[in-house]
Amino acid sequence: MVPPNGAFSGDVKRVALRQWLALTVTLLLFTAALGYQNGLVQLDLPLYDQFMRINTRPARDDIIIVAIDDYSISQLGRWPWQRALHAQVLDTIMQAKPKAIGLDVIMTEPELSTTSAAAGKPGLNNDAALSTALQASNKVVLPMVTAMMGSSITSLLPIPGFLKTARTIGHINLELDKDGVARSVFLKEGQNGSWWPHFALALAKIGEQHVTNYHLGLPGGQDSTEQRDNHSLSGIDDNSGEDSNVSENPGKAVHHGEWQRDYQMHIPYAGGTGLFQSIPYVSVLRGEVSKDFFYNKYVLIGATAVGMADAFPTPDSGTSGVMPGIEINANILASLLEHRSIRIAPTLQTTAFSIVPVLIVLFSYLLLTPRFSLMLTVLLMLITVAVSYVTFTHGLWIAPSAALIGMGLAYPLWSWCRLEAAISYLGQEFILLDQEPHLLPEAKPSGNPLYHGEDLLEQRINAMRNAARRVRDLRQFISDNLDSLPHATLITTIDGGIVVVNRVAQDYFASLGITTIYGAKLPPLFAHVASPPPFETAPHHPFNWPDLLSMSYRQVLADGVSVQDRKERDLLIKSAPCYSSSQILSGWIVSIVDISSIRAAERSRDETLRFLSHDMRAPQASILALLELQSDPSSGLPQKEFFARIERASRKTLGLADNFVQLARAESESYRLEEVDFPDVVLDASDEMWTLANNKQIALVTDIADGEFVTSIDRALMARALCNLISNAINYSPAATTIHCGLRHGFDIQGAPSHVICVIRDQGYGIATEDQAKLFQRFQRVAIAGQPKTDGLGLGLVFVKTVIERHFGLLSFSSIVGEGTTFTITLPLISA
Secondary structure: OOOOHHHHHHHHHHHHHHHHHHHHHHHHHHHHHHHHOOOOHHHHHHHHHHHHHHOOOOOOOOEEEEEEOHHHHHHHOOOOOOHHHHHHHHHHHHOOOOOEEEEOOOOOOOOOOOOOOOOOOOOOOHHHHHHHHHHHHOOEEEEEEEEEEOOEEEEEOOOHHHHHHOOEEEEOOOEEOOOOOEEEEEEEEEEOOEEEEEHHHHHHHHHOOOOOOOOOOOOOOOOOOOOOOOOOHHHHOOOOOOOOOOEEOOOOOOOOOOEEEEEEEEOOOOOOOOOOEEEEHHHHHOOOOOOOOOOOOEEEEEEOOOOOOOEEOOOOHHHHOOEEHHHHHHHHHHHHHOOOOEEEOOHHHHHHHHHHHHHHHHHHHHHOOHHHHHHHHHHHHHHHHHHHHHHHHOOEEOOOHHHHHHHHHHHHHHHHHHHHHHHHHHHHHHHHHHOOOOOOOOOOOOOOHHHOOOOHHHHHHHHHHHHHHHHHHHHHHHHHHHHHOOOEEEEEOOOOEEEEEOHHHHHHHHHOOOOOOOOOEHHHHHHOOEOOOOOEEEOOEEOOHHHHHOHHHHHHHHHOEEEEEOOOOEEEEEEEEEEOOOOOEEEEEEEEEEOHHHHHHHHHHHHHHHHHHHHOHHHHHHHHHHHHHHHOOOOOOOHHHHHHHHHHHHHHHHHHHHHHHHHHHHOOOOOOOEEEEHHHHHHHHHHHHHHHHHHOOOEEEEEEOOOOOEEEEOHHHHHHHHHHHHHHHHHOOOOOOEEEEEEEEEEOOOOOEEEEEEEEEOOOOOOOHHHHOOOOOOOOOOOOOOOOOOOOOOOHHHHHHHHHHHOOOEEEEEEEOOOEEEEEEEEEOOOO
16 A cells, blocks of 8 residues: 555655664764874875965075085085085184074094095094084084884984084984875984984074073874973973983883884974075085175075985975975974974864764755755865864864765765655655556556566666656657647746747747747747737737736737737737646747738738739720720721720730739749750840840840850740840830840859859949839839830839749849949859
8 A cells, every 4th residue: 555645755754854863873973983083194194285385484584504415516526525624614604603503414423534624724633623613613403313223223323522512412303104204203302211302403492592481382192292282492302411412301201222202293394395595515615605694593504415315205295396304404493483383183173173064064954955955065065174274374283084074975875865765755656656547548568567576676667667658758749749830839837937849939039049948038038029019909008928928818819919020020929828737827828820921912912902903904994995985986086096095905904914924923833944055045035125125226235155054944934034134124225225135154162163144234224222122022113213104014023033033043133323224143053
């Protein structure tokens, strides 16, 4: 049994709520689990790097890199250089009184050479020279590195002489993430209770000793071993212990042999490679730098040469490749001096950040339509990324991938649940529809598919297939019937919105340049199509196009409203209401009937009646009047004159009838086409008109070009058309003039003959400009002032134009008053 629609709808709503609750709980738990892990590294790190590349800032002008670059190596020779050169560079820099100097050169073993003149003290040991320079400056930080000794890590410090004379020692280790990118550094590293500050931190401490509370903004509790909020340089590195370069950390438990790290800092890179001001090492050595260039600056001396520098990928590697270690140290130093760092958000904060937008999206599925829900989902995803970026610029990294994944899964999962419910509901409805009586005849299926052992899904698929087929058949039936209608037909909604248009209507509106019909409103559309009717449908109420949708004028509109469109086509507009199965008005059916041919036939009939009642009647009336006069001897005419008048009236009547018959034949369908050499027709017409021309002393000249002029024409009708043109030229030309009949070829774009062009030119009176527009209209005769009167009915040129156009040709003319008229006939040529 299929439940009633209302009960089934209520079941659907309850199922939808249960599905939503289950989906909400599942997605929130899933998103919270991802947020608790601070997102997914594979998705978050590329976004982290992109934010870093966008969030650049200018380099500090108090950090200078003295680069051991390719140029310096080319000038000073292969590396390693004598340490006395380093001593000389340090002495040069110290003359400018810098804040601190970082010599990022590994010197864990004594130099093999013993003397150097470059130090300015012949015979002095190079290491001793550098130690003297280090002790004299008291601002130099030297690096220490780590090495693997078996399975453990040990520290490699500078040689004892440098260890004692350098201001302090700093480690240069970087923390590489799983993808090999250097994004963070530990500001303190050590072993067996001995701790070394980072190289950049040691430089910052030397240059900022007057700062008593230097806050680093490090992440409390995220990557460090203890919970911290604010840290000062003095708190991170207390130079106490047996060596000024090594410090004890009283807050750390000591594990013998274990390498320990603390105070992890995510580096807020200022930009890519080459951002900080750099000068070649050799330029400083030669004194090419001004004395005060290094004044009050942090100077970092290190390698940038290709193949020599300890370069690492950074978040900016996507645009600038790997970055030398000395530039990474410069970025770390700039961050420390500017109190910048990137703190990783706590787990609970990331979790809340992840589940809140997912919860908003899930609630929107209950309150909004699917379209607006999707738009809100996309908007919240963009907002999530934007908020993550804004917090990143303020030093807090909140991984957005958990929230994005949750929102990305919410819409398709909810859509899938709703689709399941919709399929279930539609399946029931299709089964009911399949049991309804059929509107159109169709083949009777053998048996009932519901009883052929098919499962529920197959039953619903079969029911849906049958219902869809019947809908398609019904739509095709309606479409075929509409398209088969001879008149343009539109179906609209109650307010006039067009929903169905048949093919004839599409062609009609396309002829007016209107292509957008579906969805348009009927009254405005007709306002661009036709002029208002010239009569009123009711007293004191002129017809307007919105009246097509008015029940008040139903009877009038059923008979139709006659109008004329802007192309002067006569139309009959009809409108009728259409109803639903419950007899509720659902729309309107509007028909556009082209009655131009009917109106043209009516006008032709009226013209013919006028012709019969006037032109044909006048000669016959003259004959009768003459006969009456002749019956009375007192009024009778001489016999010769009497017969002459009877002859003229009879010939006029015969000529009018002949013209009318010839025009009727020209307009008929019975053309007898044959292949004819067109010069023969021209010569026949000229010979026939020669006597008429000779009587007026008019020369009739023919000029036929060489070549073939084979055309497919009705020879008799075409000869009659040429005779009409030549006789008109004779009748409308003064005596002692010349009429030219020329024949030549017309050519296509390839230069091959394609048309026959016949030109008939006279030296007659010409046609006034205002009369040229009515030259090819029925029963129209034109003349200029002073022109002799000629007999004619006004059908000759109409006949010529009809014959030429029925042969798929073109008739044109040009005329100048007092100079003559030229008629040009263009007909298609039969190719050989």
